[in-house]
Amino acid sequence: MLSNNAQALLEGWIAAASPVVEKVYGTSEASWPEVRARYMQELENLFPAFEGVSYQTVMSGTTPAMLSEPDAGAGDAVVLYLHGGGYVHGGVEAYRGLTGRLATALNARVYTPDYRQAPEYPFPTPVDDAFSAYRALLESGIRPENLVLVGDSAGGAMVVTMMRKARDAGIPLPAAGVALSPWADLTHSGSSATTRDGIDPLCSVAFLTRLARCFLAGERPGHPDASPVYANVEGLAPILIQIGENEVMLSGATRLAANLGEARVRTTLEVWPGMFHVWHLLAGVLPEADQALHNAIRFLESALANEKTTSR
Template sequence: MSRQQREALDALLRSLPRSETPPTVEEQRSGFAAGVGRPAPEGVAVRGTVLGGRPALELEPAGVTGRGRLLYLHGGGYVIGSPDTHAGLVGELARRAGILATSVAYRLAPEHPFPAALDDGLAAYRELLEAGTDPRDLVVGGDSAGGGLILATLLAAREAGLPLPAAAVVFSPWADLTLSGASIRSKEEADPIFVEADLRDYADLYVGAGDRAQQLVSPLFADLAGLPPLLVQVGANEVLLDDAVRLAARAGAADVEVTLEIGAGLPHVFQHHYGRLDEADAALDRVARFFATHLEAAPVSTR
């Protein structure tokens, strides 16, 4: 059944229309919201809030009583996406992990180019700590550009002398905005969503003429030493495959505890398709266990 699900998903993604003329940013945002957005799962309460000076969604599964909180940064090439488009994915992850999640609406390019998104990610993380969240009770996550942004936020927090969280997960992270990974080209036929030009356009809007190799833009090139345990999940059928593979290798070389999972025949951020793709459900279950392991491993907070 899983093979049939993968093939059906690939066909569905390839059937989505591509405009002959480049869509406007607003058209991209509305199209993404319509095509990707899923509501929070049943039993997950959703509340609007503010974190780090930015609007955010708080997603709380029914019956949550234990330790643990998730800070999530959504994907969308730094240009599209929002906590609303990711309420389903983040809510489902929070439900399976049994923890409270907060998804932040960081500022988007081109209206707000780098470093606005990073400033917002760091401000959200800092406010959680200042509000009394023990970093040992905190996990972080993100997908695609949000995965790269989570990594950059951790690097910025480390440089600011802030304590780091118990663990981090990234789905199909966009960690190299120089687009130097071989899979950017070698996986273009296999990827049902992106071609190289799509990523280049997003990078142009986010970074402009800035240095795309600097570590807070492309955390792949950073010294990753000291980062928390990291789980990287990626599909084999995506142009960003090598971002994930190289990230895991560099993290391991920096003595970071890292797990890399490559899903055969799977597209970019396949976890969005939980409930209709067996591999997505299994992947989110593994993330939940990963969070539980590292939250349980931390000493109980005395705060």
Template sequence: MTRKQREAVDALHRNAPVHPNPTLAEQRAGFAGALSRPGPDNVAVRETELGGRPALDLTPATAGRGRLLYLHGGGYVLGSPGTHTGIAAQLASRARLRTTSLDYRLAPEHPFPAAVDDGLAAYRALLDEGVRPEELVLAGDSAGGGLAVATLIAARDAGLPRPAGAVVFSPWVDLTLGGQSMSTKKDADPIFTPEAIQAFATHYLAGQDPAQPLASPVFADLRGLPPLLVQAGSNELLLDDAVRLAARAAADDVDVTLRVWAQVPHVFQNHFGHLDEADEALDEAARFLSVRAEAGREAPGAD
């Protein structure tokens, strides 16, 4: 964990080209170009479908019987399983879990609650396929982290069995933008401005209440959710989203672990191979997921 690595990552984000008034298509193309990284060689990637939506199946050569549902970030407006193949496949490989990365519908074409509906449909489809809930885990980054938590809430409220656990990286869980770090981390965050985050929220909500629980899970009743691991960097506007989510989960008797790495940005895990903290965080997340999936495999009555 070197200062030079952190400084290089910070400079990479601060020096990224900025295009004035880009179209939505240009934003999506730029996001894909900046973020897309291949997965490790030991992970087979193929196109599939889950819950009526396209998806990528990421299967490590060493995969066991557990299953991971991954939900990508991008402010509910940008991104796809393709843009997040690198981080999802890294997690799949390290956890030795077959992973399905869902191509949920994006705003503004499909505003809230379309993404939550797709997340719930995917979760239900995995159960219908015969995946045991004790062997099923979820993960997501940024908006995908918020969506992972919303999917857990929606599954609980639908009476579905809960999975074994979930990991969220820099989760966006407050679309009211009410966290203090939205102002206190303005200079530290090399990626976002409050105005940029507000634009994503505006697209996604389409005039709906930003405080409703499935849009902003930090305001939700989290009782009955599975164990959570919440990771964030200290140099991000959404730091307080992670902190308050963990506090809310703890208050609602959820087994939760919060880890904040100093002086790294939003979803720093994307810098695996270049930033020691990213690899450390992915290893921690993989251990968390694999331990819980393996516990499900070893449970009484498991085949």
């Protein structure tokens, strides 16, 4: 059971998303830029910046990005954080609290690409922008053994896709990746689309189906760059997947983990009892969010240390 503070924050998040829901269902005449701006402003208030971290806008290749960096300075570690929002309505500003926590705990620079979004820029533009940012970090001189990927929801799926695209392009893979509540199957064909629909307070199958249609713009939902459960995942770096027990996306995440394991990718799957979509954003208020991030940080620290040892 959630504390009063956590419940209030969750309810505030649900209320903040109402303009997005109205737009997705076609009951709002506001433009997408207006809807995104309103949503992001509300989320900035709900999930404020993390103390002791500086934020600035930089370019990662051709893609603008938010750089989160500890005021005391960062070490060698670099995180590419891929934000969620169904490829349609997310934004970097809402993630200052989360990226600030990662920057502080890992003593790292965290880059969050402000990739272009549907419907103005449908598939594959968001994925291509994210990969452009990844490639640019490597080209800037960042060593792959110092680079890790983290993402939530749509960004969680892109963690896997970035590794695949790097593998296929013949460029170095990161040291590891963490997928938080990944939206890994846009066909929503798993059992949780039925058993968890109406339980997850933040996502319904009907809403996700409309988001997917907006993003895909006619492309099939099973395209491997949109739904990594249908992708060849051989040869990827170690991956941690965290998913809430109450999430509509549960089946996609567990199937993704199984596919990765069968492909001999070092994979860790955590299914969190009673948790909802991207509960991690409630860090500092919700103990399960703090513990999940703690686990993710330990996983990344271990991967970064292993890569440094092997690369010597």
